[in-house]
Amino acid sequence: MQTRKVDILVIGAGMAGLSFARTMQQHGRDVLILERSRAVGGRCATWRHAGLALDYGVPFLHARSPLFWQSVDELLGADVLPGWPQRVQGHGPTCQPRALDPGVRHAALRGGLNTLSKKLAEGLEIVRESEVTSIQTLQGSFQLSGANFSLSTQTLVLAAANAESLRLLKDSDFGTAIAGAMALFGLAPTLPTLSLLACYETPPTQPDWELLLPETSTSIQLISNESSKNAAGQKLGLCIQAQPAWSRQRLDSPAEAWTRDLLRETALLLGDWVMEPDWQRPHRWLEARLDSASRLRGPLVQNIAGCKLGIIGEYFNPAGGLEGAFLSGRQLADLLKETT
Ligand SMILES: Cc1cc2nc3c(=O)[nH]c(=O)nc-3n(C[C@H](O)[C@H](O)[C@H](O)COP(=O)(O)OP(=O)(O)OC[C@H]3O[C@@H](n4cnc5c(N)ncnc54)[C@H](O)[C@@H]3O)c2cc1C
Incomplete structure (x- = not known):
C-alpha cells in the first residue's frame, strides 16, 4: 500500500477535531481528518426518523464562551432555538452540572445538534469509515x-x-516518551450512558416540558422532549x-432488557x-462524558522525533463537554499556526 503524505492529520471528526481543522484551514493549512464512523460529529449525534431530528448524544448546546456562540450563530443563525430548554421539570442534575x-x-x-458538526465539516477533507x-x-x-x-x-x-x-498512544512506539501525558488521561475516566430514542405517532398526551430531570429515579438521568425542537405535529419523540452507574451495570446486557426497564421507569413518570412506542432505537455510549470536574487548561502539545503531536477534546479545556471540546480545537489551532 502506498503511503500518502499529509500536512496535518486529525484523528476524529467530533466537535474538537472539526473546530481545529476548520480553524487551521482558515489559516491556509491543508488538513485531513480520518473518521471511524460514516457520520461526522461523534457524540454530538442526531438520528432522523419520520421527519423528526432526534438528538441521542448531547441534548442541547450550553456555553458561556462568546467564541462558541459566534460560530453557532454564524453557521446556523435561524435554526438556533434560543433558550431551549425553557420548560424544565424536576430538579435532578443535568449531565454537565x-x-x-x-x-x-x-x-x-x-x-x-449534528447540523452544527455538518456545518463545521463543510469544505474539509474528511475520510469517513477510516479507523486508525x-x-x-x-x-x-x-x-x-x-x-x-x-x-x-x-x-x-x-x-x-x-x-x-x-x-x-499505548500501542504506539513512542508511548514511553509521553508517559506523563498518558498518566493525565488516566486521571479522567469517562462515564457510560445508555440512551433510548422512543417515538409515538399519536400519544394520548403531550408533555408540557422540554426537559425532565427526575430527582428520584434510580435509572433515568434525563428525558428530553425531542419533538419540542421540531415542528412535529402530533408526533412525540423522546x-x-x-x-451512568445504572448504565455501567448493564453495558453487557441485551438492549431489549435495559430498554424495557427504561420504558417501565418512564411509564411511572x-x-x-x-411502554409501547411506535419506534425505538437504543444506543450504548461507552464513553459519554468525563467523570471529572478537573480538566486541563488547554491542549497537550508534544514534540516526538522531530514531529508535533497535539491532543484535544473535552478534557483539554476548563469548560469541559461540548464547549470544552470546541474550544480545545480552537486553542490548538492558535498554538500550531504559530509553530508549525
Ligand atoms: C449521552 C450524552 C450526553 C451528553 N451530555 C452532555 C451535556 O449535557 N453537555 C455537554 O457539554 N456535553 C455532553 N456530552 C459530552 C459531549 O458530547 C462531548 O464532550 C463532546 O461531544 C466531545 O467531543 P469530542 O470531539 O472531544 O469527541 P467525540 O465527539 O467523541 O469525537 C471523537 C471522534 O473521533 C472518532 N474516532 C475515535 N477513535 C477513532 C479512530 N481510532 N480512528 C478514527 N476516528 C476515531 C469518533 O468516531 C468520533 O467521531 C454528552 C455526551 C453523551 C454521549
Missing part, C-alpha cells in the same frame, strides 16, 4: 494505518475520546438517558402508554 446556571446561554438546533488502528514513527514522521490506508504526517492531532486516544 452547571449547564443551566444563570449566565450560561443554552439552545437547541432545529435540525438537530496504529500510529508509529518512521524517519521523522508519524505513520498512521488502518484497514485500507497508510498515511504519514509531521503534525498529528488526536481528537478521539479519551480512552481511544490513550489506547492508540430521548431517555440513563444514569408519564403513564403506561409510553
